[in-house]
Amino acid sequence: MRKVLVIHGPNLNLLGEREPNVYGSVTLAEIDKALQELAGKSDVELRTVQSNHEGEIVETIQNSRHWADVIIINPAAYTHTSVAIRDALSAISVPTIEVHLSNIHAREGFRQASHVSPVAVGVIAGFGKNSYLLALQAAATISLPDKKENKK
Numbered sequence: 001m002r003k004v005l006v007i008h009g010p011n012l013n014l015l016g017e018r019e020p021n022v023y024g025s026v027t028l029a030e031i032d033k034a035l036q037e038l039a040g041k042s043d044v045e046l047r048t049v050q051s052n053h054e055g056e057i058v059e060t061i062q063n064s065r066h067w068a069d070v071i072i073i074n075p076a077a078y079t080h081t082s083v084a085i086r087d088a089l090s091a092i093s094v095p096t097i098e099v100h101l102s103n104i105h106a107r108e109g110f111r112q113a114s115h116v117s118p119v120a121v122g123v124i125a126g127f128g129k130n131s132y133l134l135a136l137q138a139a140a141t142i143s144l145p146d147k148k149e150n151k152k
């Protein structure tokens, strides 16, 4: 069974009440529930975590390296600022999919650059809750590095 870790970055715990005109009315709990339902149908074991702290996200990434086959991450504001999160992802050989609820390329200039995209397998942005569900579909089907395919 493929193991997928979903990491939600800062302020995503406030989804539902935070700028609903940008991020919609869906809550993080609703996103996680939808992800768990899809994981159940896709032969995926799913863990989801949310953190407002950069170092904690770095440690979560490091600690997942022997467990996760794929990481899905919405680094939120750290997308645009964190070399540490990018370096953590590039330090481990776990394919990563970057996700955003909003289309960051259609927003303010400072949101249009991502430190994470160059170390990601792919990026999905602009589809709200469905960005995560599309990412999970990709995570369930992308080819994995040999080492991971052989993992028990």
Ligand code: DQA
Pocket (backbone or CB within 6 Å): 010, 011, 012, 074, 075, 076, 077, 078, 079, 099, 100, 101, 102, 103, 104, 111
């Ligand atoms: C976001 C986009 C980021 O620019 C922003 O800082 C977020 C959420 C998104 O999912 O659209 O917090 O990652």
